[in-house]
Amino acid sequence: xxxxxxxxxxxxxxxxxxxxxxxxxxxxxxxxxxxxxxxxxxxxxxxxxxxxxxxxxxxxxxxxxxxxxxxxxxxxxxxxxxxxxxxxxxxxxxxxxxxxxxxxxxxxxxxxxxxxxxxxxxxxxxxxxxxxxxxxxxxxxxxxxxxxxxxxxxxxxxxxxxxxxxxxxxxxxxxxxxxxxxxxxxxxxxxxxxxxxxxxxxxxxxxxxxxxxxxxxxxxxxxxxxxxxxxxxxxxxxxxxxxxxxxxxxxxxxxxxxxxxxxxxxxxxxxxxxxxxxxxxxxxxxxxxxxxxxxxxxxxxxxxxxxxxxxxxxxxxxxxxxxxxxxxxxxxxxxxxxxxxxxxxxxxxxxxxxxxxxxxxxxxxxxxxxxxxxxxxxx
Amino acid sequence: xxxxxxxxxxxxxxxxxxxxxxxxxxxxxxxxxxxxxxxxxxxxxxxxxxxxxxxxxxxxxxxxxxxxxxxxxxxxxxxxxxxxxxxxxxxxxxxxxxxxxxxxxxxxxxxxxxxxxxxxxxxxxxxxxxxxxxxxxxxxxxxxxxxxxxxxxxxxxxxxxxxxxxxxxxxxxxxxxxxxxxxxxxxxxxxxxxxxxxxxxxxxxxxxxxxxxxxxxxxxxxxxxxxxxxxxxxxxxxxxxxxxxxxxxxxxxxxxxxxxxxxxxxxxxxxxxxxxxxxxxxxxxxxxxxxxxxxxxxxxxxxxxxxxxxxxxxxxxxxxxxxxxxxxxxxxxxxxxxxxxxxxxxxxxxxxxxxxxxxxxxxxxxxxxxxxxxxxxxx
Numbered sequence: 001x002x003x004x005x006x007x008x009x010x011x012x013x014x015x016x017x018x019x020x021x022x023x024x025x026x027x028x029x030x031x032x033x034x035x036x037x038x039x040x041x042x043x044x045x046x047x048x049x050x051x052x053x054x055x056x057x058x059x060x061x062x063x064x065x066x067x068x069x070x071x072x073x074x075x076x077x078x079x080x081x082x083x084x085x086x087x088x089x090x091x092x093x094x095x096x097x098x099x100x101x102x103x104x105x106x107x108x109x110x111x112x113x114x115x116x117x118x119x120x121x122x123x124x125x126x127x128x129x130x131x132x133x134x135x136x137x138x139x140x141x142x143x144x145x146x147x148x149x150x151x152x153x154x155x156x157x158x159x160x161x162x163x164x165x166x167x168x169x170x171x172x173x174x175x176x177x178x179x180x181x182x183x184x185x186x187x188x189x190x191x192x193x194x195x196x197x198x199x200x201x202x203x204x205x206x207x208x209x210x211x212x213x214x215x216x217x218x219x220x221x222x223x224x225x226x227x228x229x230x231x232x233x234x235x236x237x238x239x240x241x242x243x244x245x246x247x248x249x250x251x252x253x254x255x256x257x258x259x260x261x262x263x264x265x266x267x268x269x270x271x272x273x274x275x276x277x278x279x280x281x282x283x284x285x286x287x288x289x290x291x292x293x294x295x296x297x298x299x300x301x302x303x304x305x306x307x308x309x310x311x312x313x314x315x316x317x318x319x320x321x322x323x324x325x326x327x328x329x330x331x332x333x334x335x336x337x338x339x340x341x342x343x344x345x346x347x348x349x350x351x352x353x354x355x356x357x358x359x360x361x362x363x364x365x366x367x368x369x370x371x372x373x374x375x376x377x378x379x
Numbered sequence: 380x381x382x383x384x385x386x387x388x389x390x391x392x393x394x395x396x397x398x399x400x401x402x403x404x405x406x407x408x409x410x411x412x413x414x415x416x417x418x419x420x421x422x423x424x425x426x427x428x429x430x431x432x433x434x435x436x437x438x439x440x441x442x443x444x445x446x447x448x449x450x451x452x453x454x455x456x457x458x459x460x461x462x463x464x465x466x467x468x469x470x471x472x473x474x475x476x477x478x479x480x481x482x483x484x485x486x487x488x489x490x491x492x493x494x495x496x497x498x499x500x501x502x503x504x505x506x507x508x509x510x511x512x513x514x515x516x517x518x519x520x521x522x523x524x525x526x527x528x529x530x531x532x533x534x535x536x537x538x539x540x541x542x543x544x545x546x547x548x549x550x551x552x553x554x555x556x557x558x559x560x561x562x563x564x565x566x567x568x569x570x571x572x573x574x575x576x577x578x579x580x581x582x583x584x585x586x587x588x589x590x591x592x593x594x595x596x597x598x599x600x601x602x603x604x605x606x607x608x609x610x611x612x613x614x615x616x617x618x619x620x621x622x623x624x625x626x627x628x629x630x631x632x633x634x635x636x637x638x639x640x641x642x643x644x645x646x647x648x649x650x651x652x653x654x655x656x657x658x659x660x661x662x663x664x665x666x667x668x669x670x671x672x673x674x675x676x677x678x679x680x681x682x683x684x685x686x687x688x689x690x691x692x693x694x695x696x697x698x699x700x701x702x703x704x705x706x707x708x709x710x711x712x713x714x715x716x717x718x719x720x721x722x723x724x725x726x727x728x729x730x731x732x733x734x735x736x737x738x739x740x741x742x743x744x745x746x747x748x749x750x751x752x753x754x755x756x757x758x
Contacts, residue, residue, distance in 0.1 A: 001475075001476065052435065056431060056456065056458045056741060057456075057457060057458045057740075057741040057748070057749070057750055060612050060741055060748035060749065060750060061748065063612075063748070064748040069612055069613065069614070069748045070611060070612055070613050070627065070630075071611065071612060072467075072609075072610040072611060072612065073457075073610075073612045073748070073750065074455060074457060074464050074467075074468065074610065075455065075456040075457055076453060076454065076455055076456075077435065077436075077454040077455075077456060078436060078452075078453060078454055079435045079436045085453050088451075088453075089453065089468060092471065092472065092475055092477055093471065095475070096380075096471055096474070096475025096476065096477065097380065097475065098471055098475065230451075231451040231452075231453065232449065232450065232451060233439050233442075233448055233449055233450060233451065233452045234448065234449050235448070248449065251449075361436075362435060362436040362439060369436070369439035369440065369442070369443040369448045369452070370436070370439065371436055371439060371452065
């Protein structure tokens with residue numbers, strides 16, 4: 001297995017871009033990554049595109065816009081973790097020695113494309129309201145009951161991530177919110193209020209992967225290395241699992257730590273899947289940043305803020321940076337690369353050496369089988 | 380790069396199954412492949428699913444039906460060549476040493492799912508009728524003009540492939556047709572009549588990949604080896620290309636032959652992308668089975684029939700076996716494996732040792748960038 005590094009990253013601002021096609025969003029992100037890597041797009045040997053709503057051969061449609069045509073191009077979908085899954089395939093294509101220089105682009109339009117995630121018609125629970133906000137609400141209610149987690153702790157996640165969104169020019173929301181505003185915003189699924197749910201959004205993110213031994217041939221950019229890339233499937237929020245956790249996220253994280261040869265204590269910066277505030281609290285525990293049930297305390301003690309034990313969702317996270325499904329996993333990696341390079345501007349984490357991304361999606365009824373990805377990076 | 384073999388194949392009959400879900404189709408194909416390989420599904424370490432219309436995380440929904448959950452599962456789309464693209468990713472996952480035992484499933488429902496390929500709203504040519512049949516019709520008209528190809532030669536492709544469909548219990552159509560019936564069927568896009576266009580169809584196909592060094596650990600089945608697996612993108616039927624050929628198919632084939640260490644003269648059986656009779660004639664040339672312009676002569680001389688120089692589309696091809704988009708590339712490989720094992724029953728090609736599959740799709744307007752895959756297998 002060859003060592004693989006990221007030599008370029010780029011993204012569009014996330015937001016509501018009704019009039020902009022996915023080809024345009026994807027092109028802008030790809031050009032940004034190509035320019036950042038200081039490479040000639042003609043040197044790129046393979047392309048991977050993640051999307052949920054982009055239509056057939058979206059990757060081909062996007063990549064021709066930056067002059068990448070003729071080479072192998074694959075389109076990958078894995079619900080909310082599609083971007084990370086495309087990254088995983090791209091990583092394997094270079095690590096396995098099939099290619100030396102690859103581009104990964106994630107893109108989606110959730111506005112104007114029927115892009116929200118409706119329940120399946122056969123999903124009776126979903127059709128009477130047990131959609132994703134409802135599932136997360138039930139899970140965190142149980143968490144509150146068992147571990148004393150409070151609505152104020154949930155609100156603090158939203159406050160933190162909106163605060164960092166203000167510092168990220170690519171974030172969909174660039175406005176701070178207070179605990180009171182979060183708790184008093186419209187109730188979506190008790191206890192989750194509107195400001196605790198990630199928005200629908202449009203956007204794209206891209207990155208360039210290179211084999212370590214050939215990076216100097218293509219670019220002078222400081223490389224950020226891939227320490228581990230893991231994709232798993234599994235059930236969550238089902239009657240036969242502990243709904244206050246997500247077993248397969250813990251399992252993916254454990255495998256990633258093992259491959260990397262480290263543990264949660266080594267992570268300086270983390271982008272995790274805060275589709276709802278509840279998710280961030282639970283993922284602190286799933287990823288091993290604290291013991292089971294202590295997620296709420298972590299946010300109370302500001303240990304996941306910049307300057308704390310581990311800086312979480314410095315991009316603003318899904319809650320504030322936004323969540324165009326297929327783009328999210330790639331955007332998370334873009335943020336980690338910026339942090340590990342020391343190029344994160346006003347939201348820079350001092351001495352960030354090791355970063356982790358986690359994306360989780362595909363919650364389907366009891367019989368479900370979701371998708372989760374955990375990646376580790378180092379400088 | 381490790382040597383990779385196929386140790387199990389399975390598929391559903393292709394057809395019109397309005398009431399059957401893709402989970403059911405996929406499950407049946409996967410079970411068939413698992414039983415054929417004589418393995419325990421719990422040993423499968425990774426799954427790849429190709430589909431166009433299956434909805435989010437279709438692979439996860441299908442594979443849990445055969446007890447495969449928890450492991451890495453990825454969903455891959457590449458228009459008509461999606462099945463071959465998923466195969467390519469599965470092949471790389473084993474060849475690259477990431478996994479030892481993988482399942483690849485292709486599935487689609489074209490009936491009852493809005494599954495046909497409409498032109499994009501922005502595609503003005505397409506909106507006034509230059510859809511896929513029209514594009515192929517224009518291409519073959521030029522081919523007729525330049526090389527003297529005749530409508531009778533086109534019709535003979537349909538006659539041949541329908542004849543073999545009768546011998547394949549999994550084929551959508553199992554009825555012979557005559558040249559007269561083909562030419563007198565309803566005109567779709569002159570010169571292509573209805574019986575020269577592949578049908579809409581529902582179905583699934585699956586296969587099990589294993590690393591050569593570990594195959595005896597899992598199965599006693601006779602292995603069929605992967606000699607080459609290539610995916611390329613490229614333009615076709617555009618004003619700046621020779622519309623009587625498809626440059627990127629020839630390019631993919633050349634690379635596959637080079638990797639395999641052979642040439643078109645080594646191929647005994649071939650499943651190629653006969654979405655229209657015109658395509659089969661042109662692909663004879665694209666794949667190097669004859670010189671440019673001689674495709675029509677090949678069918679006249681029965682050189683692509685069973686017992687001829689190279690047996691093409693013994694499954695019945697897209698024209699008769701059917702073409703559920705995401706399933707097609709996998710179904711092609713299923714047929715080649717049956718032939719190389721000597722298990723193709725009444726349509727068996729004597730002494731078949733080397734087989735090739737070719738799938739091509741994603742034709743979009745002038746600015747397009749389609750997807751093509753060529754795989755070579757040997758016993």
